[in-house]
Amino acid sequence: MDVTEASYFQQLQQLLPPGPAFDLELQPDVAQLLASLAPELARVDVNSEALLLELNPATATVLLPVWEGYLGLPDLCVVPGSQTLEERRAAVIAKLTATGAPQLSYYRKLGVQSGVPIQIEEFRPCRVGPASVGDFLYGDGWAWSWIASAPIEAYGTEAAATLDCRLQRDAPEYTEVVLGFGKDVVEGIALQVDQLFNAVHYVVPAAVSGIEDL
Numbered sequence: 001m002d003v004t005e006a007s008y009f010q011q012l013q014q015l016l017p018p019g020p021a022f023d024l025e026l027q028p029d030v031a032q033l034l035a036s037l038a039p040e041l042a043r044v045d046v047n048s049e050a051l052l053l054e055l056n057p058a059t060a061t062v063l064l065p066v067w068e069g070y071l072g073l074p075d076l077c078v079v080p081g082s083q084t085l086e087e088r089r090a091a092v093i094a095k096l097t098a099t100g101a102p103q104l105s106y107y108r109k110l111g112v113q114s115g116v117p118i119q120i121e122e123f124r125p126c127r128v129g130p131a132s133v134g135d136f137l138y139g140d141g142w143a144w145s146w147i148a149s150a151p152i153e154a155y156g157t158e159a160a161a162t163l164d165c166r167l168q169r170d171a172p173e174y175t176e177v178v179l180g181f182g183k184d185v186v187e188g189i190a191l192q193v194d195q196l197f198n199a200v201h202y203v204v205p206a207a208v209s210g211i212e213d214l
Helices: 005-014 029-052 064-069 085-097 104-114 140-144 156-169 182-213
Strands: 119-122 145-150 174-181
Touching: 005 029, 005 064, 029 156, 085 104, 104 140, 104 145, 104 156, 140 145, 145 182, 156 174
Parallel strands: 145 174
Antiparallel strands: 119 145
């Protein structure tokens, strides 16, 4: 509970020795001295309670730069001054709670934290047996490459640039990662083209042949 200036003024007055030398009505200078001390004591009291909030990065404000400095934040992938207070707090908490070696779930979480959800696609070199008709013939180098697919709406945004920077920074050195956009759109177009191809080459000829047989 905060102690007001008036409360501190009364407490200071009660600490004065008895006698006319410290009677506030007789000694206005003493009263003025106490009146000047009370606001500062009240301010310190308020800040002491606020300090409890600074111990938790989720509620820190004044000491948030200290948390960031300890954790090396903001990192090189963030435009200086572009983060809100809540985003800065979230970045501190994310780094404090990060555990384990980077895995696919870690990179997906990077996308969520950057505001750009991604799907990750890995590749494997083509081998006789596992390969099927229609599969791409990936070479040996593709085993170390992967694609992070983001929605096409994210293309050219600051969030996508931040995510790309973090993916390049955190990806294993022996791998190559590419941030792609609009995979779902391309797959939708490819599906429509495939359906059109089937209709033109199979459905329509069969229908025409059936009419001719009548």
